[in-house]
Amino acid sequence: MNKLAYKPIGLVAGAITGAVAGLVFKQIWRLATDQDDTPNATDEDRGWTEILVAAALQGAIFAIVKAAVDRGGAAGVRQLTGKWPTD
Template sequence: MSKLNKIAYRPVGLLLGIGAGALAGALFKQAWKWTGHDDDAPNATDEDRGWTEILVAAALQGAIFAVVKAAVDRGGAAGVRKLTGEWPD
């Protein structure tokens, strides 16, 4: 990929990353409600929540974030290839 295309992709990648984070947060919130828990996931320092609940929430949040980020990154790269004919690095 040319240097100019790499530079041009940076802001696009940044915006996609921000969007992916927001989407992942919204999906996690819905998934947490769906599992029958409170509206808000526990914080690691929440004294009233047990270890299991905190670790399950963290694992679920991490899995959702990773899947959404991978999907958005892959989709963005495929879009760049369609526009420029080159895969971003």
């Protein structure tokens, strides 16, 4: 039953995660580089190092935001139901 209760929270959280991670990445990139545009892998004017560093940073930020959102959702389900959703 707890897994079923967590399912809608997990779906909503997943949709929000990508948007939040993208915004966080853009802000961090802007602070770190003074550039408004984040590098795109197919941008001919950007070098390999810049593209790969940006991709690694974006991936790390996404993973951190996803873990935080998933953990928060699971904790919320525990508060509502008294049990962790994976029990």
